[in-house]
Amino acid sequence: MIGITMGDPVGVGPEITLKAIGTMSAEDRAQTRVFGCTETLCHVARMIDSPLKAGEDFAVTDLPVEGGPLPMGKLDKRAGAAVFRFIQAAVRAAEAGQIGCIVTGPINKEALNAAGHHYDGHTGMLASLTGQKGAFMLLASERLNVIHASTHVSLKTAIERTSPERIRDTIRAGHAHLRRIGIEAPRIAVAGLNPHCGEGGLFGDEDTRLIAPGVEMARDERIDAHGPISADTLFHRAYNGAFDLVVANYHDQGHIPIKLVAFDTAVNVSVGLPIDRTSVDHGTAFDIAGKGLADHRNMLEAIAYARRLVAGRKT
Secondary structure (H helix, E strand, O other): OEEEEOOOOOOOHHHHHHHHHHOOOHHHHHOEEEEEOHHHHHHHHHHOOOOOOEOOOEEEEEOOOOOOOOOOOOOOHHHHHHHHHHHHHHHHHHHOOOOOEEEEOOOOHHHHHHOOOOOOOHHHHHHHHOOOOOOEEEEEOOOOEEEEOOOOOOHHHHHHHOOHHHHHHHHHHHHHHHHHOOOOOOEEEEEOOOHHHHOOOOOOOHHHHHHHHHHHHHHHOOOEEEEEEOHHHHHHHHHOOOOOEEEEOOHHHHHHHHHHHOOOOOEEEEEOOOOOEEEEOOOOOHHHOOOOOOOOHHHHHHHHHHHHHHHHHHO
């Protein structure tokens, strides 16, 4: 069983959830539960001419939205409050073993914070709800996989947080995840932080002082880790098969190449949590919410990855 949190009630989350469930076999639909608002799902179903009836055609853990259904495409702190309850309920269900993986729909961070839930996004929220100090964001696609040493912080903060231990821990997390999904000896490369990895100190010493020692620490644990490698060539090499995973030092370093090559199909995976979670790798798209225009391919990829994780745990 997988659980889908429907995302921000006024974004495209309910729409892509309905569209994805509409493509499922009867067997897969029976192994799916949505954590969201039945009223909102029915409202959106009417807007996009979906024949599905929430609570009848698929299971729903119904968590009503205050004042709902809310106007589509308009930021609302009531939607942010609802999002937190959807995710919290799904986490508790996963912890209790009622679902094997959470697939999260897109949320709006501004609405979430306006409702008093001060997180930088799903990953930080899930770490907090499960009592973890943190987790790693891994973006998975057919030909390029990237795990991030830092995500939703300023570039300055990301650099300040760089340390050999952080690099080693990121490599470790990525290595464990790839082994879990069937890659026996993952080849992992760490991107340089500075242009040309600092060019021998001309452009900074962080690569030699902080990143290279972290790579060596991972190699001491018999992990096939390489780097730092200049980021301007590394992603091309990984895309063409030289490496199974790239460690990015900050948000945009990893997100830009993934969104260039797999904008509609990349899956966001939380690594290092006691529960499994995958997600779409896009936002709430308020401008098209409720219009029937949202592309649900990314949700289908996230669901497929979730089922892969659940199946892997059973074997």
